[in-house]
Amino acid sequence: xxxxxxGLPFIRLTGSSSATGIHRIATPHTIFYASNKFIWIxxxxxxxxxxxxxxxPRSKDRFKIYPEGxxxxxxxxxxxxxxxxxxxxxxxxxxxxxxxxxxxxRDIQHFTQRLTPRHPLDxxxxxxxxxxxxxxxxxxxxMHLTRWLLFNSLLAFSLPFLSIAGISFLDAWGAxxxxxxxxxxxxxxxxxxxxxxxPLLRPSGKR
Amino acid sequence: xxxxxxxxxxxxxxxxxxxxLYGFLSAYFSLPVLRVxxxxxxxxxxxxxxxxxxxxxxxxxxxxxxxxxxxxxxxSLKYSTxxxxxxxxxxxxxxxxxxxxxGILQEGVxxxxxxxxQTAIRKTQIANELKDxxxxxERAKEYSNARFYLEYYLTLFPKDDQVxxxxxRVREREREQQEKPSIEPPESPSILKxxxxxxxxxxxxxxxxxxxxxxxxxxxxxxxxxxxKPNHPEMLRLLAASQNALSRIRLTPEQEARRSLFxxxxxxxxxxxxxxxxxxYYHFQELAKQHPKDGEIAKYLQLAYExxxxxxxxxxxxxxxxxxxLASDVFFKNSHREGMEEFLYFSKIVxxxxxxxxxxxxxxxxxxxxxxxxYQFKAPFGKFVDHTxxxxxxxxxxxxxxSKPTYIRGDPPAEPSTILPVKLSPQDLVSLARLIHSPxxxxxxxxVSLLEIFPLAGIEPMPAVHSLLMRFQGPFTCLxxxxxxxxxxxxxxxxxxxxxxxxxxxxIPFLPVLLxxxxxxxxxxxxxxxxxxxxxxxxxxxTAGAILLGTQGLILLSILFYGVQSFTREKP
Numbered sequence: 001x002x003x004x005x006x007g008l009p010f011i012r013l014t015g016s017s018s019a020t021g022i023h024r025i026a027t028p029h030t031i032f033y034a035s036n037k038f039i040w041i042x043x044x045x046x047x048x049x050x051x052x053x054x055x056x057p058r059s060k061d062r063f064k065i066y067p068e069g070x071x072x073x074x075x076x077x078x079x080x081x082x083x084x085x086x087x088x089x090x091x092x093x094x095x096x097x098x099x100x101x102x103x104x105x106r107d108i109q110h111f112t113q114r115l116t117p118r119h120p121l122d123x124x125x126x127x128x129x130x131x132x133x134x135x136x137x138x139x140x141x142x143m144h145l146t147r148w149l150l151f152n153s154l155l156a157f158s159l160p161f162l163s164i165a166g167i168s169f170l171d172a173w174g175a176x177x178x179x180x181x182x183x184x185x186x187x188x189x190x191x192x193x194x195x196x197x198x199p200l201l202r203p204s205g206k207r
Numbered sequence: 208x209x210x211x212x213x214x215x216x217x218x219x220x221x222x223x224x225x226x227x228l229y230g231f232l233s234a235y236f237s238l239p240v241l242r243v244x245x246x247x248x249x250x251x252x253x254x255x256x257x258x259x260x261x262x263x264x265x266x267x268x269x270x271x272x273x274x275x276x277x278x279x280x281x282x283s284l285k286y287s288t289x290x291x292x293x294x295x296x297x298x299x300x301x302x303x304x305x306x307x308x309x310g311i312l313q314e315g316v317x318x319x320x321x322x323x324x325q326t327a328i329r330k331t332q333i334a335n336e337l338k339d340x341x342x343x344x345e346r347a348k349e350y351s352n353a354r355f356y357l358e359y360y361l362t363l364f365p366k367d368d369q370v371x372x373x374x375x376r377v378r379e380r381e382r383e384q385q386e387k388p389s390i391e392p393p394e395s396p397s398i399l400k401x402x403x404x405x406x407x408x409x410x411x412x413x414x415x416x417x418x419x420x421x422x423x424x425x426x427x428x429x430x431x432x433x434x435x436k437p438n439h440p441e442m443l444r445l446l447a448a449s450q451n452a453l454s455r456i457r458l459t460p461e462q463e464a465r466r467s468l469f470x471x472x473x474x475x476x477x478x479x480x481x482x483x484x485x486x487x488y489y490h491f492q493e494l495a496k497q498h499p500k501d502g503e504i505a506k507y508l509q510l511a512y513e514x515x516x517x518x519x520x521x522x523x524x525x526x527x528x529x530x531x532x533l534a535s536d537v538f539f540k541n542s543h544r545e546g547m548e549e550f551l552y553f554s555k556i557v558x559x560x561x562x563x564x565x566x567x568x569x570x571x572x573x574x575x576x577x578x579x580x581x582y583q584f585k586a587p588f589g590k591f592v593d594h595t596x597x598x599x600x601x602x603x604x605x606x607x608x609x610s611k612p613t614y615i616r617g618d619p620p621a622e623p624s625t626i627l628p629v630k631l632s633p634q635d636l637v638s639l640a641r642l643i644h645s646p647x648x649x650x651x652x653x654x655v656s657l658l659e660i661f662p663l664a665g666i667e668p669m670p671a672v673h674s675l676l677m678r679f680q681g682p683f684t685c686l687x688x689x690x691x692x693x694x695x696x697x698x699x700x701x702x703x704x705x706x707x708x709x710x711x712x713x714x715i716p717f718l719p720v721l722l723x724x725x726x727x728x729x730x731x732x733x734x735x736x737x738x739x740x741x742x743x744x745x746x747x748x749x750t751a752g753a754i755l756l757g758t759q760g761l762i763l764l765s766i767l768f769y770g771v772q773s774f775t776r777e778k779p
């Protein structure tokens with residue numbers, strides 16, 4: 001438990017693009033298609049590329065040629081030095097996350113940020129960690145909720161995501177001011193709900 | 208089929224049916240009315256099929272896991288190893304059958320559905336363009352063009368009664384316009400070619416006319432004969448004699464007109480001799496209007512027309528087909544000169560027949576070895592003829608309305624600026640553009656064979672290879688996922704003697720959504736793995752495909768091993 005409490009704030013999920021780190025820039029002297037543009041790079045000397053030819057169909061000034069640009073492998077973008085324009089290259093290969101997965105990923109990212117204490121006695125973060133651990137423990141009780149094991153497993157699998165999505169929604173919404181500890185209370189509430197389900201659904205007698 | 212299998216198949220069919228219904232409803236409510244116009248049902252059907260096939264694995268997984276956990280008989284898993292193997296074999300073959308079905312749907316039905324959806328959008332675009340062009344042609348008093356567009360439109364939309372009165376009006380005006388005589392360029396192959404007039408023919412004609420003292424004709428045929436044999440003494444003598452006679456006598460108006468006509472014909476012939484067939488064409492066309500019955504003018508016009516077709520084409524060839532592009536946004540490298548990179552962009556490629564391809568909106572740029580722009584041009588139209596692109600587009604009636612490439616920067620290259628050598632055939636360019644912009648429309652085998660064209664066009668093949676590899680692994684993912692859910696369903700089986708509490712059935716509608724999360728994650732990670740193989744490691748299609756196949760095989764073996772072990776966990 002202690003390890004979990006200490007370790008959770010250090011769990012970090014990167015906010016970078018789906019394609020970070022896995023793509024190299026296109027082969028020099030080859031046209032590639034990204035960000036709705038045809039891009040051709042003459043020579044590649046490390047990160048500095050040039051000349052760069054951009055062709056944007058159906059735009060006013062379709063052909064653009066720049067003497068050089070810099071490829072940023074961290075962001076997977078091509079930075080045009082002359083104009084300061086950044087051209088994202090993520091969609092060169094269509095490995096975008098599906099909508100559901102992308103939403104989930106964003107919510108988990110947001111959640112891990114919430115768990116991070118800003119100072120040693122950040123009660124908001126500590127309460128969030130404690131209630132999250134409580135929720136995880138409560139989920140264990142769900143595994144024996146009914147005699148239908150698939151139902152139990154899926155319920156236990158979905159509730160943490162539901163909680164994380166709820167917290168993310170509350171933070172993103174922001175239309176109604178809510179108490180600072182509401183997300184933690186929400187997590188704890190779901191945990192209590194899990195325990196409360198026991199008398200309702202748990203089969204009586206010998207299993 | 209035993210009872211267990213029947214339950215599983217029925218549950219799967221049930222979920223697939225719900226999935227199909229969802230596909231249709233979602234397509235119906237997301238219908239882009241303006242983009243699909245009259246082709247609503249085509250678009251809805253195509254989109255619904257696409258959605259259904261895209262979610263096929265999830266739906267199958269949901270159906271199978273539900274059936275095995277709820278309706279498969281047997282209270283607990285108490286199998287011997289042999290029985291467990293038999294159980295796993297049964298589940299494996301069921302999964303294999305579903306994977307085969309998915310393969311057929313993915314490669315047989317999905318390209319068709321995508322095509323259907325795209326066709327609805329493209330046809331609406333065609334219809335809108337046809338109507339716009341018809342109105343524009345009518346405003347420009349080009350009634351025959353307007354009639355064509357409207358007739359074409361009505362073949363696509365026979366029930367559109369609003370257009371019929373318009374067509375009748377255009378036909379009436381066209382009839383009024385045609386009351387004035389107009390000469391179309393002759394294209395009959397029966398007309399003799401000028402080449403067939405030999406020196407002897409011309410000499411004979413000159414002699415005959417001289418004998419009957421028709422000095423105007425004698426002068427003309429002598430001059431023509433001298434073009435072929437410039438120093439022929441008899442023709443020189445006849446020319447001098449006829450010109451001498453003409454200078455002494457006073458020509459009648461009829462003779463004067465004939466002489467002018469012959470001189471005009473000679474001028475046209477000069478154009479032809481100098482290789483200026485376009486000037487010759489317009490010259491003879493003008494003469495043909497004035498002398499419609501002159502067979503000789505028709506011959507020259509025909510010859511000029513044949514020559515023109517080698518270096519240019521006519522606007523009316525292309526104006527009738529601009530609404531039906533085979534491909535859009537084609538960009539490729541067309542380097543054919545040393546030390547120069549040439550790039551070409553075609554907005555649309557259209558065809559009038561199996562070998563007649565035209566291009567709309569051409570842009571080209573040449574970059575020299577220092578990275579500077581050597582030239583840049585634009586041309587509104589082009590026609591493919593034997594690996595060359597003709598960019599001189601002629602207006603049949605008015606030479607001023609013809610179009611040529613405009614050089615925005617730099618000078619035209621050495622060869623004629625209107626004729627551009629193109630490395631790739633139009634068929635290859637069409638396939639390439641489709642594979643880049645809509646890979647799902649291209650059948651798998653065709654797409655694989657097209658990978659060779661990418662280097663020729665200077666385009667990186669990675670996205671196409673990635674898309675093909677993801678398609679390739681689709682049925683294997685289906686096999687692995689369905690087998691895994693069958694095993695998990697058995698392991699997470701309901702232990703109720705009858706049915707679980709009604710409240711638990713609330714889970715069923717959410718089951719596909721919940722299963723989408725791990726499935727999406729699996730497919731996404733596989734996609735990243737493929738990206739690493741082809742983009743980071745730099746493997747080719749075949750090697751990456753083999754590694755992918757091996758990986759899927761390992762996953763399958765792991766699932767089988769896990770299944771056998773789980774089923775024999777509780778031995779009797």
